Amino acid sequence: xxxxxxxxxxxxxxxxxxxxxxxxxxxxxxxxxxxxxxxxxxxxxxxxxxxxxxxxxxxxxxxxxxxxxxxxxxxxxxxxxxxxxxxxxxxxxxxxxxxxxxxxxxxxxxxxxxxxxxxxxxxxxxxxxxxxxxxxxxx
Amino acid sequence: xxxxxxxxxxxxxxxxxxxxxxxxxxxxxxxxxxxxxxxxxxxxxxxxxxxxxxxxxxxxxxxxxxxxxxxxxxxxxxxxxxxxxxxxxxxxxxxxxxxxxxxxxxxxxxxxxxxxxxxxxxxxxxxxxxxxxxxxxxxxxxxxxxxxxxxxxxxxxxxxxxxxxxxxxxxxxxxxxxxxxxxxxxxxxxxxxxxxxxxxxxxxxxxxxxxxxxxxxxxxxxx
Numbered sequence: 001x002x003x004x005x006x007x008x009x010x011x012x013x014x015x016x017x018x019x020x021x022x023x024x025x026x027x028x029x030x031x032x033x034x035x036x037x038x039x040x041x042x043x044x045x046x047x048x049x050x051x052x053x054x055x056x057x058x059x060x061x062x063x064x065x066x067x068x069x070x071x072x073x074x075x076x077x078x079x080x081x082x083x084x085x086x087x088x089x090x091x092x093x094x095x096x097x098x099x100x101x102x103x104x105x106x107x108x109x110x111x112x113x114x115x116x117x118x119x120x121x122x123x124x125x126x127x128x129x130x131x132x133x134x135x136x137x138x139x
Numbered sequence: 140x141x142x143x144x145x146x147x148x149x150x151x152x153x154x155x156x157x158x159x160x161x162x163x164x165x166x167x168x169x170x171x172x173x174x175x176x177x178x179x180x181x182x183x184x185x186x187x188x189x190x191x192x193x194x195x196x197x198x199x200x201x202x203x204x205x206x207x208x209x210x211x212x213x214x215x216x217x218x219x220x221x222x223x224x225x226x227x228x229x230x231x232x233x234x235x236x237x238x239x240x241x242x243x244x245x246x247x248x249x250x251x252x253x254x255x256x257x258x259x260x261x262x263x264x265x266x267x268x269x270x271x272x273x274x275x276x277x278x279x280x281x282x283x284x285x286x287x288x289x290x291x292x293x294x295x296x297x298x299x300x301x302x303x304x305x306x307x308x309x310x311x312x313x314x315x316x317x318x319x320x321x322x323x324x325x326x327x328x329x330x331x332x333x334x335x336x337x338x339x340x341x342x343x344x345x346x347x348x349x350x351x352x353x354x355x356x357x358x359x360x361x362x
Contacts, residue, residue: 052186094148133194
């Protein structure tokens, strides 16, 4: 378990967190290499099935990173994503998978440091929870 | 539309416990509109079933399909016949009528309901549905300004409010408006208050199970 390096899928909004990741990169801010970013036009596009598919296909954790509340380019996309994330958490609880494996974060395009901190926070959290029960075989 | 809700996963997983090849069958009709049993929900449920079995280290094959209308034999037959050898059980995400249609058409296959069928209702907003029609078989909406006393009055009264209504609310719940007060205001707005003075008709309550026959539409026998 000590060497466990989780695989985390990130659904990242084009208008904020993706730009924040870019900023983190160009500012040479280090963040764990455990995350795999999937760019979406808005977090409102992320459906319940997208998150479940990521978990089923091998992610130990998933988080959705959208714009700060009140700043969504499409007005309500991040609020919708937040509700869907909560719905997925409830679904996971129903089949005895830790709901903490799925999280929602909000950040602006100017927050490269926050992007890196969130990546670190999520990686540490998933390391504590351990392997996903769906891919015990992966080291 | 018919409104349903997915059964709790614990109940569903218990029902399919003995089976390895499961056809999760959605319906693109009412239950798609109420986000309970359409193609999206079929995918969600199938994924959850696979995830549960994977955790338990047990095999499962889920087949995902959706019919146009599961209460119509024509829309089910081609899908189920084509895949007849590929599944052991049908987990239907349609309303009760859909489940029973599959059961009737394929008597050799076990059909399990994935939804609880709640009522015939209206979408108040996306994510909120309320009951609107009890399918009583003798519609009175023409005399009640389009507000159904059979469904919306807790007692189903047909000739005005009971003594329990207070300040426009039903005695059953402070959140529930008195249907007859609403009918009164709607008729007043439409200048049709005299409808209330009409003698209430004796209601022709249906005998269950209901059956509607239209001879003009039935298959013609030529022999």
